Amino acid sequence: MKSLPPEIKLTYIVAILLIMLLISFVVFIIITYNKKQLLFFQQQQLKESEHQNQLLQKELEKQKLIEKERERISHDMHDDLGAGISALKLQAEFLKQRAEDEDLKSDIDELLKTSEDMNLSMREMLWSLNSGNDTLGSFIDYAKSYAQNFLKKTTIVLHIENESVIAQTTITTEQRRNLFLCLKEALNNAYKHSRSSRLILSFTQHEKEFMMKISDNGIGIDTVKQEGNGLRNMKRRMKEQNGHCEVTTEDGTHLFFRIEL
Numbered sequence: 735m736k737s738l739p740p741e742i743k744l745t746y747i748v749a750i751l752l753i754m755l756l757i758s759f760v761v762f763i764i765i766t767y768n769k770k771q772l773l774f775f776q777q778q779q780l781k782e783s784e785h786q787n788q789l790l791q792k793e794l795e796k797q798k799l800i801e802k803e804r805e806r807i808s809h810d811m812h813d814d815l816g817a818g819i820s821a822l823k824l825q826a827e828f829l830k831q832r833a834e835d836e837d838l839k840s841d842i843d844e845l846l847k848t849s850e851d852m853n854l855s856m857r858e859m860l861w862s863l864n865s866g867n868d869t870l871g872s873f874i875d876y877a878k879s880y881a882q883n884f885l886k887k888t889t890i891v892l893h894i895e896n897e898s899v900i901a902q903t904t905i906t907t908e909q910r911r912n913l914f915l916c917l918k919e920a921l922n923n924a925y926k927h928s929r930s931s932r933l934i935l936s937f938t939q940h941e942k943e944f945m946m947k948i949s950d951n952g953i954g955i956d957t958v959k960q961e962g963n964g965l966r967n968m969k970r971r972m973k974e975q976n977g978h979c980e981v982t983t984e985d986g987t988h989l990f991f992r993i994e995l
Contacts, residue, residue, distance in 0.1 A: 804863045804864070804865060819849055819856065826842050826846050830842040861876055862911045863907075868904060868906065868907055869901060869905060871901025871902065874896065876914070877914060877937075878894055878935070880914075881917070884921050885921070885933065888925055889931060890930055890950070893932065893935070895934060895936035896936070897937070898938060899937050899939040900939060904995065905944070905993075905995060908975060912975050913993065916968045916971055916991055917935075919964050920948045920968070922964075924950045928954075930952030930953075930986060933949065934947070934948070935947075935948055936949075939995075942994055943993075943995070944992070944993050945992045947990050947991075948988070949986060950987050951985065952987060954984075954985075954986060954987050955981065955987050965979075968989070972993070975993050977992055977993035978991075978993075979991055980992075
């Protein structure tokens with residue numbers, strides 16, 4: 735095979751070099767474009783992250799303001815409303831000492847009972863408002879104390895169980911408040927309707943799930959009446975907290991309240 739003339743060889747070499755140069759240029763353009771795209775994407779991510787941080791910071795500041803306002807309200811209630819209730823109670827006791835009519839004394843006793851109920855309700859509201867109580871340990875301590883005080887003048891014997899609960903676990907104010915209101919309703923129902931002699935209040939935590947169980951050895955709930963206002967309210971409260979309320983009536987009444995922490 736005859737060798738190619740030098741002019742054609744040179745032409746081939748120049749063509750190959752140009753093709754290689756073109757390919758190198760295209761590769762360079764692609765790499766540069768990809769780098770710019772990556773840089774642009776990183777900058778967008780950085781901007782988005784900064785924006786999210788700003789939103790988070792604003793939300794934290796908002797929560798701090800809410801907590802500060804809650805603390806202010808609780809202090810005002812304690813100082814003003816609490817003092818007013820105490821003064822009302824003292825005046826009623828003074829009037830009772832001076833009263834001679836038995837009907838009037840009976841009315842004053844009702845007034846004293848009402849003032850005591852108001853004082854108790856105020857303490858419950860102050861407890862609900864205090865963000866320092868937003869832990870399982872605080873909730874359980876308050877729930878125990880309330881149950882003991884509520885049942886101490888009844889014939890119902892209270893047993894309290896606590897299983898695997900981490901006291902420092904955070905619980906929201908709304909979860910804490912609604913669980914407590916369910917506890918109040920359940921204790922009131924047990925006292926009024928169960929005819930029980932024994933009640934078990936138990937608390938269980940499993941990772942991010944918290945359960946409160948209230949069991950009595952009474953007559954149970956009438957299947958026709960078990961969906962009364964009390965039970966409906968408890969189920970509604972749990973549903974609002976993305977939780978669950980369940981009732982069983984085997985050998986008494988057993989109420990289960992579950993929430994995700």
